[in-house]
Amino acid sequence: MNAVAGLRRIGLPRLIVHLSVLLICIIWLIPTLGILVTSFRDPAQITSSGWWTAFSSASQTTASRLADPPAARQEGTNYVISGSVFEAGQGGTVRAFGTRVAAPGEFQAGQPADLGEGETLTVNEDGSYTYTKNGPFESERGRRVYLTIATPPTFTTQNxxxxxxxxxxxxxxxxxxxxxxxxxxxxxxxxxxxxxxxxxxxxxxxxxxxxxxxxxxxxxxxxxxxxxxxxxxxxxxxxxxxxxxxxxxxxxxxxxxxxxxxxxxxxxxxxxxxxxxxxxxxxxxxxxxxxxxxxxxxxxxxxxxxxxxxxxxxxxxxxxxxxxxxxxxxxxxxxxxxxxxxxxxxxxxxxxxxxxxxxxxxxxxxxxxxxxxxxxxxxxxxxxxx
CATH class of the missing domain: 1.10.3720.10 (MetI-like)
Structure with a gap:
């Protein structure tokens, strides 16, 4: 009884009430905050990550096509295709890449990937790539690659x-x-x-x-x-x-x-x-x-x-x-x-x-x-x- 009386004297019931009210206010505020943050985000980032990650870099998977084989240049016995996986105006940081849709992060960015049949592909973090083969490329179309890209947070009023x-x-x-x-x-x-x-x-x-x-x-x-x-x-x-x-x-x-x-x-x-x-x-x-x-x-x-x-x-x-x-x-x-x-x-x-x-x-x-x-x-x- 003395302990209970002591707790009452220090205002514990009032503290519990205040904490409960604060908790309810936070629970009601979270959805509103989510709506506000999402309304200023870029549409691509909305589909790839939650609003609570809006102030950090977001990772998303996308596809790109390398340059067509006719653009290859010969260096000794090898044929090399180089360029950038990003289109004009597009940016980001490549974290990983792959040649199969089921494994878009199979290889780390900056590390050469052995694709077999004498083909090697390296995609750097800035999007530049080097595609090498120990003989002429047989396909007429560029190879499709899948990228895991980290993009900085983007906010806009266009919405x-x-x-x-x-x-x-x-x-x-x-x-x-x-x-x-x-x-x-x-x-x-x-x-x-x-x-x-x-x-x-x-x-x-x-x-x-x-x-x-x-x-x-x-x-x-x-x-x-x-x-x-x-x-x-x-x-x-x-x-x-x-x-x-x-x-x-x-x-x-x-x-x-x-x-x-x-x-x-x-x-x-x-x-x-x-x-x-x-x-x-x-x-x-x-x-x-x-x-x-x-x-x-x-x-x-x-x-x-x-x-x-x-x-x-x-x-x-x-x-x-x-x-x-x-x-x-x-x-x-x-x-x-x-x-x-x-x-x-x-x-x-x-x-x-x-x-x-x-x-x-x-x-x-x-x-x-x-x-x-x-x-x-x-x-x-x-x-x-x-």
Whole structure:
């Protein structure tokens, strides 16, 4: 018991909690780091080695063909072909070579290899080679050799240039911003007014409305998606609004996010000091003035908390976007464009990783910009609700 008490006094439980949180953060960070590193790597190195080897030389096996026998020169009784196994602009360090695809590293670079029938081949580390035979070469084509080449780490921004210019990701990125920003602002504005009314204004049926808001939080999106779409199409037909427009998806995201927004903001606003509200009313301030000048500034942590949730949800959404915007390339959101890339470029990891990192860049910026308000807003709303 004394030992346990001593461990508690030195803060061992807190240390264990901190280490556990650190471990979880590292586990979540590793895939993101892998995506980031891979998005800047050369495509050839991506296919030959893992991202964790990106800062060291990578070994890959390739094939090359020696010069054709007619280019051989005679030196005494021998015939010699020389040159380089690298094409123009290609580089690297040859570690080993071979003449069979099953044994590409059969011979070490720089050491003469006896190929039989009087033939000797030497491939140096810089790629230069000497192919010797004690008689004329009989074949008309150059001999194929297989090389194990060590290449230095190569990083490039061409992957991002390709994604942003030729794959339509740039337009999809703008489309996602066009969807996410209004879809975050609209429910916050409406929910803030509703939360203040449900917190500090007395009217019949207030408790029933609060109960309905809580109940709407648990309604699955898939159950309400089709009725909402039909309702929107009927209203759009009546007012002449196109069925596939940004207005529709703004309203849809606002409707789906409104219950949670009202619930979070109402709990927070209801926990504000009652004396401040009553003093403002004594001074003659209206409910609108109290809301604008007092409640909104004090509720910024709760507003920021919901902004993070709503923005991340709308930014990563695919289902609602496909229903209300369709799959037209001009209005395709980023998640839809990435989904199309998975089907058309499943083997081009440099394109997929660059696209994926572009898609998570904005949510990361938003989260780190507002994360200091997240816990404060959620905890205050959970313990001060009335």
């Amino acid at each position: 991002y240039n390709t994604v942003l210019t030729s794959q339509g990701i740039g337009q999809s990125f703008v489309n996602s911003l066009t969807v996410a920003v209004p879809s975050t602002i609209i429910p916050i504005l409406i929910a803030a007014f509703a939360a203040y009314a449900l917190s500090w204004m007395e009217f019949p049926g207030r408790a029933l409305i609060i109960a309905m808001v809580v109940g709407l939080i648990v309604v699955p999106l898939q159950m309400s998606l089709i009725p909402l779409l039909r309702m929107y199409n009927e209203i759009g037909t009546f007012f002449g609004v196109p069925s596939r427009s940004y207005a529709g998806i703004w309203l849809a995201h606002s409707a789906f996010g409104m219950p949670l927004a009202i619930y979070l903001l109402r709990n927070y606003i209801a926990g504000l000091p009652k004396e401040i509200i009553e003093s403002a009313r004594v001074d003659g301030a209206s409910d609108f003035e109290i809301f604008i000048r007092i409640v909104l500034p004090l509720s910024f942590p709760a507003l920021a908390s919901f902004s993070i949730f709503q923005f991340l949800w709308t930014w990563n959404d695919l289902l609602v976007a496909m229903v209300f915007l369709g799959t037209n390339r001009e209005q395709l959101v980023l998640t839809g464009a990435l989904n199309a890339l998975l089907g058309s470029m499943g083997g081009r990891w440099e394109i997929l990783t660059a696209s994926a990192f572009i898609s998570i860049l904005v949510p990361i910026i938003v989260f780190f910009a507002l994360q200091r308000y997240l816990v404060r807003g959620l905890l205050a709303g959970s313990v001060k609700g009335g």
